[in-house]
Amino acid sequence: MKEEVKNITREEIFRTIYEIKPPTIFLSRNKNISAELFDRYKEDIEFKDIPRHVVDAFLAAEDEDFFKHKGIDLSSILRAIVRNILEGKIVQGGSTISQQLARNLFLTRERTIQRKIKEIIYAMKIEKELTKEEIFSLYVSLIYFGNGSWGIKSAARNFFGKDVKDLTIAESALLASLPKSPVYYSPINYPEKARARQLWVLKRMLELGSISFDDYRKAVDEKIRVRAWESKFHKYFWFNEHIRRELVNLIGNEQDIKSGFVVKTTLDEECYKYADEALKYGIERAEILNGQNIAKSAEDIKFKIKEIIFPEMHKIYEEEKKPSIARVIETSASGIKIVLDSGEKGNIHPDFSNIKLKVGSEILVKPCPDPKFFCPIPEKIEIEGAIIVLDVKTGDVLCTVGGYDWKKSQFIRSIQAKRQIGSTIKPIVYTAAILSGLYNPATVVKDTPIVFEYESEEGETKEWKPKNIESFSGWVTLQEALAKSINAATVRVAEDVGIGKIRETFKSFGIGAPVEDLTVVLGSISLSPLEVSEIFSTFPNNGKKKKARFIISVERNGDVLYLQEPEENQVITHDISFVMTWMMRNVVLHGTGARAKALGIPIAGKTGTTNDLRDAWFVGFTPNIIVVVWLGRDDFKPIGNYGSGPKIAVPVFVEFMRKYMNKIGKPDFDIPENIEFLKIDPLTGEISNDPRAYLMAFTRENLPTHDEKMNKDFTGF
Template sequence: MLLLSFLGLTLFGLLIGFAAAGFIYFKYSQGLPDVRQLKDYQPSTISRVYSDNDELIAEFYIEKRILAPLKDIPTHLKQATLAVEDSNFYYHFGIDPKAIIRAMIKNFQAGHVVEGGSTITQQLSKTLFLSFERSLERKIREAILAIRMELVFTKDEILEMYLNQIYYGHGSYGVEAAARTYFGKPVKELTIAECALIAGLPKAPNHYSPYKNLEKSVNRRNHAIRRMAHNGFITEQEKEQALAEEVKLGQVADPVNKAPYFVEYIRQFIQEKYGTNKLYRDGLKIYTTLNYRSQVAAQKAVRDGLREADKRFGFRGPIQRVADLTHRESVDALLTKLNEEADLVDEEKGLFFEGNIIHGVVTRVRQDHANVYLGGAQGIIELEDMDWAREPNTRLDIRWSRIKNARHALSIGDVILAKLGQKQSASEWNLSLEQEPEVQAGLISLDPTNGHIKAMVGGYDFKKSQFNRATQAVRQPGSAFKPIIFAAAIEDGYTPASIVIDSPIIFKEKEDTFDKWKPVNFSEKFYGPTSLRTALTHSRNVVTIKLLQHTGVPKAVEVARRLGIDSSMANNLSIALGSSGVTLYELVKAYAVFANQGRRIEPVPIRFINNRQGDAIYYAETQTQQVISSGLAAIVTDLMKSVVDNGTGKKVRVLNRPIAGKTGTTNNYIDAWFMGYSPELVTGVWVGKDRDEPMGVNETGSRAAIPIWLQFMQEALAGKPVKSFPVSDEVVYMKVNPETGNAASFDDPKARLEMFLRDNLPMKAGEMEAILGNDNF
């Protein structure tokens, strides 16, 4: 009888329990997501950007995650995770009653929460589907989801999802990203101790971060190691070795971005085409056209060139001043702060290495030198290494206004930038005075045969200004626009030998713009009868204006449009001198047509894009169009070769290879340009201030832009075979008399070879008289 009563009560209790469980399940399972959707789940992963040689140059992500298949994750990392998070993982059905009871007892004894009872499956369900609020309802829903997941997925599938999903601190999600963040290597290369350290992080990533608290991190690691040994995952000998292993951390790296202006250009393109989510979460692999070696050369050339140019404008004074140099700790703290803010510390080389530019404080000044404290080192700036530091004056040429006394530039307590030269002793350096440039620059280089962008720099420092002066700045091109005017004239019937009279001309009717406008040459001289070749070689303004006057502004604008100039252009003769603003991007695109035998190709920044499965979702479609004849392109190129050989671009002759190019300088030295190309590379450089202000007297394209262009091209073309420009079958060479432009007789001692279109050969003697008799030509 008692037995029957006991059995009845037990059965009733079970029924009540099942009913309660059913009620709880029914109540809290409402609205829960279907775990089967995880079959197609794709976690947020890093999108990566690669160079033309498939070198990693940038990453885009919201969650720094690199997916790792379970087979590529070390066994010891799996075991360490199980040891500290869920040792019964392979034996429970999503929830672990023993672990829950054990946690309750320990928490009761401690008087606060010291241990959790959640399984790996529960943690994963919470991370994927639920919030992190602490409530009974959330725990119940978490358990329901965990059980459902166990019914749909294998244990290995759940563990793989967990190890790729969980947050490990410092922006890293998943074990692969964690391994690279904390140890600077792939997860498969981790030691037992390193596996244990990473496995211990998910409980409290910030609290146990070895970068923030190494002692707590090591204690947590050692706990994981002991748990591994307790569970039989490692031997006692392995345990002792792991416990004794020193923690060798990598560096917490900033997001990879080795070409910031170009990468931002890419980011905008992809975001516009595919949207933000796809860019930052879908793990795209973006294969660009950028050549990393050339990009490094471009960035260095721009920075070196701008620093050198900026010195010609004078010294704008110290960054700040230190009133009391006796408090060395305060001075050290200030210098450290300034150097960190300026991102001057090279993780491999450290702060002190030859060529680095760092902050220092002037401690003594004599007539011929200044002593500088660098924080941990000393240095001396000799007068010859600071004699450029006159007061700023754009009307003076630095060559004639160098200071003769160091006291005219520096005072004790001045905080300055100094470049480290040769090391004189363990803690003393030769220094030179530096300042951050106020002037800016843009550089674009591309392959004219396929449009591939090989380098792009949009300014001195992307961290301080994201405005891309290579693609966004609309500036007056000055004489760099003249080849387009000459192309229009030659297409209209002129030849390189055609003679135009370089003489004064005044515009005073029809347009207010030209009310008594009297254009002059840069030299303020006039040269009389001048061939087109000579006019472009020496950048004669008046000849260019007369050419445009004859061919007509609409014709020149139409040619510019064909070449790729999209910016609005004024409908007047001033465009002959580059008065209408263009971007460097547009001008490089136009010059590429001349280099590519008259074919226009839209610049290409990306070769192709793959999704996370490796399938191509985008291929660059090269758009080629013959916009001018190959003969015209060859003639304009040949004219610009003369600019390099004998004219304003002769500084680049040191390359000792065929180069065509054109300088450009605008009124008051506001903009300086050099556009130049070899058969395989078109490169344009612009230099100027963001505000349309004069840089300084004589800051021409030759002086300000060519040094940057030349330094870059020397590196970009290094080791490449010397090529000649392609020869068009639409041109021929004939001897002409340079004074008349007429075809010369065989025995004419003044004759020289000139290039002509086959269907536009030079006139015979006497046919130029009508033109020469015209005052304007």
Template sequence: MGVGVASIWAFTVLPRSLPSVSALENFEPSRGTKVFDENDELVTEFHVERRIFTPLAQIPKALKDAIIATEDTRFYSHYGVDPMGVARAIYQNFRHGRIVEGGSTITQQLAKVLFLTPDKSLDRKLKEAVLAVELERRYTKDRLLEMYLNQIYFGHGAFGVEAAARTYFGKPVSDLTLAESALLAGLPKAPSTYSPFDRAEAAKRRRSTVLARMLEVGFVKGEETRRAAATELQLVPPERRRTTGQYYLEYVQQILEQQYGADLVFKGGLQVYTTLSPTMQLRAEQTLREGLRALETRRAKAAEKAGAAPVTERPEGALLTIDPQTGYIKAMVGGYDFFKSEFNRAVQARRQPGSAFKPFVYIAALEAGFTPASVVEDSPVEYAVGPKGKPWKPDNYDRKFRGPVTFQQALEESINVAAVKVQERVGIRRTLDVARRLGVESPLSENLSVALGSSDLTLLELTSAYGALANQGTWMRPTAIRYVLDAQGQLLEENVPEGKPALSPELAYVITHMLKGTVERGTGVAAKALGRPVAAKTGTTNDYSNAWFIGFTPHLVTGVWVGHDRPKSLGRDETGSRVAIPIWTAFMASVLAGTPVQDFPVPEGVVVVPVDLHPGEGCIRPVLMAFISGSEPRDACGPARSGSTAHASPGVAADPAFGQPEGARVGSRQSP
């Protein structure tokens, strides 16, 4: 009597409090966002649940049979609840003295996954049974099986058979073999326990159990079973399980969430086509790690030699590379290991760039009418700072003074005092205006110490700014996304490269030529190992706490930063030249291998003439300097060349040495 009343209640009263199964009429699981690289190859997906919906017709018979044999052999004959299956489960569990088999049908499991919580109460089991019956009344068996196979969890973030096939075997579900199908079919019961990645032997035993069950119900023959059971696990190799470009992809995800909201990004099935170069990204990660490990080794040896305690805090770093003609970010590494620290130092960390900021000062000077051959006095100077006039005495890295120097020499050798005097002469606001035009958005201090890179910038800002020099003065907004499609393939967003003129092509070439001198003779000379024309600048801050190198060829600009998350010394003499250049050079040599060696094109309106690098020496040490036509010195060491013929050999433009300016705010001694 009690059972009858309970049954009436369960199938007449209880359904009123349950969700309607009609909501599944147009069932399609939520779909994550697919992310593609520059070659339109799939890189990853953003999802709450990693799932790729696959129609039943595309799922191999072996996998469907394996699932049915394992989970619900009477699936095509019961009405949602299987009394015989329940009875069998009770018997098996009693015989083994523990839970070895569940009584839920595939339809009941689907009802639980779609509508109910995972608790194991009697109330939940009753609801599960009622919903299963309702599902069977409304949908065909094939439709229910399709929903089930696309919904269940297989471990390691994979929901549904397609995601599982790609996760474990790196292939579409339609290509699975019998052995692979049997392995997948054994996972839903306990994905962690039978994980082939973590517990290979347990996974093999579970696969054998599934194959035996398939043989028992007549889905396979004995010889097929033996061959499949003897097959070695052929899984996705460990190196392919870990997606490269995690910092890059996280950056893309954050942009998408800001633009479209998290719900659409993780559930809306967007298709995002990025600017990511998989080859460059892989090499960027490898070379940065190699460089950081080399630094650690040097520090350990130095500590051992000094009898000091070993340094335990690992240095961090970032590498960013951009196509200067488009602004496309080709590779981005924000740290040594994304899985240990998701903080993206390429875009989120603001640090003093040191001497890497100096090109902005010299650009402002060129715009004010000075030239690479203009002369500044490198001699002691003192500035009154603040209301009490506290003195600030900028110093050079080597604590030496050189007397009169050309702007070319001052930039090449990263002479601090010269940069401050040039800054004072041309005006701080001119320099800040240059930085803004070149895409710098971080706050900048309005004091003379900004010439030495005292204001914090991101690697993205600095690398993008240098990119404008490579692009003949046109700044391209850096972007990681080419275009975005919705789930139906409709265009939502397209980022067509659009430049903003920041400098004249002539002036951009002159500063680029000056920065080539940094590599040919100055603080960036180690980058000559690349064996092709490079314009670049090093940067090192007080106590060697930040090491920078930003350099570019005509078609690629790359920036490297190395430091600690909590600023502290990298070690004595660990400058941008010693720490950052080797990383930069190794990366650029790898990604540019096999490409034509090209120099920077000389625009019309620019002449290149030989001028002595040191004023007052006649033509003892002539070097090529670039000038906007008409501004070249009259006493050059040889004839001028212009346009495409501009390659010659160096007298001195005798601009008066700058006086001793007053009034600045405190800065600090910066290293080259």
């Protein structure tokens, strides 16, 4: 056994400590550190800078005879041996502070007799080479306290927002409670267990004579504000987790990526914050609208905790997520009125005016994104969602959120989930129609019931009858068919253009799904939100499709190991891309995306809803960003009666843009010289000054075949 333990000197010990590799850091596009990856992390502290009561707290918790023994405590080891024999396995270590330092520096954490013997030998060697003060300061610099905190400096800062020198006795006892099991005694996740352990440490300090009885009583009763610190990696989890996985692919393995790389990413922190808030709001809203029970107590819901006040265990929630108990005092056609437990009166958001609530019932609410109203909080979350935001000009992914709560699932739906896209595919179908030369936005299309016969795999003749969400209108323009997402008209257009032209256009946009029958034109194919964002980048980017980029470069020691330049390819002409953009602009102005019109900026987009309301989509874009929103259930069950793209996906987009548009401004789409605008009746396709008529965009080679034309001086949106 001894020959397996290397001989160590004072220099060897410190060399091992200083060989702890620097962390890998992720940098946002704003040059801020957005994440750190490391195996171990250290912040040096000298013994003279540690208050005596902090030292005493750790001695009481971990090794009361530290300043007396020579590295091992035989009585502790004997107690551990007896218990391990009784249990038939290693369940208790009996390790001194010196042994723990030895384990952290030279050994693994496996629980075996052999490792324990090595630990004892190394501890005695360390005791010969270092002073007790050096051993203690190294120990508290290297141990893990949980919640991303390595070392006592980090723990004091993250849990209390303090320097070590400012820690109180009560705070010191709480920190000293954590190294034994940072997860089990987490003061945020398990405050009662942490409190019990803290009281035990304080009692041991009293019994050991480290503190007086008065100090003990004050510490027991002291109010401590424990912060729910969140690591930067978890703050931007969905984006950072994808970067981490990509880095593994680039570098080779999980271990190597944690040492000294500088990864420059495309993340915009504001974008992530607003996207995360908007998606959570949208999912909670969708749950309530689709029949989920409203919560009655804050204890039923896992709200984001800002801090916990000991010893009362009073939880303070993030201000924007602060829940309140409300009592319903009035329900009427004008809305639902409530009074909070604080006495404040308010109104439930009009979106929820149809939910059934009785006067006198108590519900849990929180402020809506629109602060004039309160939103009910669902009892549980079963609907999921995703959002991804792409920079049109570079392809940079500014942010992505892959689900409601990463702690429940790390499946990044915005990137990994392949879902049927429904009517979101229609702009590609209509692009094929425009490219064919058979159609322009004013071309009148028949919107009546249509039946297709096909032979099943069993050889039976069956029928496919495309249905509209609303009733059939008889005749509509191509523009109106897209704006209102009319299925029957779309299928007729595709049949006329031909499956070959549809297949060719899909391929040019990079859609690899097989195009074998007309069901694809209503979105029977499955794509991820990431793929959808790349496809739609073609329209605002003058016909050029962008490749999404998350990582700009990877560097180490000043050397660039990986560099990704923006990539794009020309799919359609600028003229055609603008015609399609203008058609999708009218989806927002006059069609299924009308809720986004209230933002008051140039927006184009397309909604999507799949069969049985399983998936809800909205793709919205401005001249500089694309936002893709998806909501659905992981088990592919229907969302509910209120599960369409216009009803639950568009509101997520609106909520995100309401905040983020202040950063991106209100630019107009570029209008090519070859574009002419005419005011067209959306039902007849004729040039008209009728109030229902609106502007449509045409290339000069594909104008309406009417004798009369309007000269329209158009300068922007």
